[in-house]
Amino acid sequence: MIPKINGLGRSFAGVAAYCLHDAPTPDERSPETSERVAWTDTRNLATIRAERAARLMAATAKAAPDLKRLAGGSRGGRKLAKPVLHYSLSWARDETPDRREMSRAVDGSLEALGLDGHEALVVAHEDTRHPHVHVVANRVDPETGKAATLGNSKLRLSRWAEGYEREQGRIRCEERVKNNERRRAGQELVRTPWERPRHWARVRRERMVPGRARRARGPRDEERVDMEAWRRVEAEAWETVADGRWRSLRHLETRAREEWVELHRRQEEMRQRLDRESRTVLGRLRIWRTERSLRELAGAIRGRQDLVEGWREDLDGYHRDERAELGKAHGERAREIERGWHKFYRSRLVEAERRAWAVRETMKERQETRERERGPSIIIPIPRPRQPRGPERGGGGFER
Template sequence: MIPKINGLGRSFAGVAAYCLHDAPEPDDRRPETSKRVGWTDTRNLATIRPERAARLMAATAKAAPDLKRLAGGARGGRKLAKPVLHYSLSWARGETPDRREMSRAVDGSLEALGLEGHEALIVAHDDTRHPHVHVIANRVDPETGKTATLGNSELRLSRWAEGYEREQGRIRCEERVKNNARRRAGEEVVRTPWERPLHWARYRREGMLPGRARRARGPVDEERVDMEAWRRAEAQAWEKVEDRRWLGFWRLESRARKEWAELHKRQEDTRRRLDRESRTVRGRLRIWRIERSLRELVGAVRGREDLVEGWREDLDRYHKSERAALGKAHGESARQIERKVRENYRRGLRDAERWAWEMRARQPTWGRERARTITPIPIRPPRPRGPERDGGGFER
């Protein structure tokens, strides 16, 4: 069992269109056929039609303030920007769970996430060699209007998947069992850079596609070099720069995570201080001294709501510019890593061609030496791309 959280979204109709139809065409056209859909089902909805289910979930998310008021709670609070939760459950190749077993697994996963009372749409696909289902859940509770908290949702699904495999009588992912045992013991689970599941958007945004980074052209004159020696040297040069590349991005990711956490904490403290000081005359005058605007002096003394809201909007714009500057700095760091990788790789290609030319010149006498000097280079297998691409993906 491999659970994979595909992320949060804004549109129920968009994710439902993806799950209820075939995969998009190369030109991003949405196909009208739905041959890969095996069956559909709903939870806590008054309909079994999937298209209508998506519209009902969208209406529930939109009516969250009214649901809170009817349930006797506070109607205020920040508006929920992403009410859609999309995740998938995949079985191993060779397993043949029926619809009843898949539905039971979906109910168990929803209960593990605390969404057993929420609206959900279930879509089973049969276009791959491993059976899998997609679950589209509404984060808004249809009774109370409150938003479900999804902290550590991946770890929750990981623990549930381990229990599910134990019930089936066969553990298929031993590494997940070890990691969960280490977490229960209070140890930190740290993955190597090539084992970390990175989102496809990061590859596309930061230029981390191995196929694009590795542009190994052939030597200038293939007749004057030993092509077998050149291929081995090229593979060795790429293996060296790839390890440095992943290590550089891993360090950048660790540093960026710390800097983003510090930025969010500093901005949250600033917002709280503004809200606290805007409640008193002394605090509003202190803010006015920073603004240095005479026309706002009377409003600061009287505590006008529009003036306080203006201060909040100015603070939000400033915080947005801070986040944009930090993201731009991290993007530039990623581009610097890529530039260094390309330079080192070109240098390795030049050395490989020179070495292959020397091997060609020594062709009559180097046959016995090649077995001693050249050793096979292990190449790491490609990383899996998730349940939509023949298994793999999120395994913790």
């Protein structure tokens, strides 16, 4: 089982058209045939017709503020820009799951992502050698209007896929099992050397893209500098910048990983301590003393469940704020590294232009010195042979 998140989007109609029709070709951008579709199904929708599912999900996403108001919540908050989630589930070539088995896997994956109560469109394709199914889910809850948080969605699907393969009685991806065990232990994942520095979510967030950082511009006046010398100095400068940036960002990544492991360990200890303290009266009183609320004294003594759940929610909110602050700090460090190396690169370009101008001036001085040593050039006229005139030219000139 290989789950793959294709990404988030804005248009339900666009992704539904791709799933419900054949793959587009260069000549035909919007094919009308649907030969690769084996079967379709819906989840939590008032219709079983796949053609109407996209419109209903789009209407639900558009009515999110009204759903929040009807559920007793606030209509405020940032508007959800990408309500569409598109992912696929693929089986091995030697597996032959039927529709019932595929539907069971889809329900399990939706539950792992926390979308079991959300609207979804399921489309199974049979145009490849391996069976696979596409899932188009609506992130907006049809009852509360709130958007589902998809943090660590790939990790959730990875753990679910490992459990699914264990239920089937055969582990087909050993590396996934090793990586999940290392994640639980807080260790580094097993990756090939060229994959280790590529954490693309962090790359996009912290702008750690080495290939796009080079902004070499030519000198202001190319006629006054030696371009060969300028290109040579610029290449040396960029080589220094690229190597330094890679080392700096690798050091930041290692340090950030250690800080994240320490933060998760400390937060887990705080959660476990809260669970232990909430089981005894003395522990609940100690928590109440930190809360400083007289209204909760009786509830703390009786061990009221809603009060304990409120403490847990407050602790989770505090932990979310901690993670957000740590992520912002890492992003700011990465931007400082980028700004520092960009400043260094621009200074080296100025130095390259100065050195190239000096090379050009030196070459000009040498040429002038060479001309002075040769002395003034004396032009000796070469006499031209006398040209015949008149009748001697063979019929031109004087006429008779």
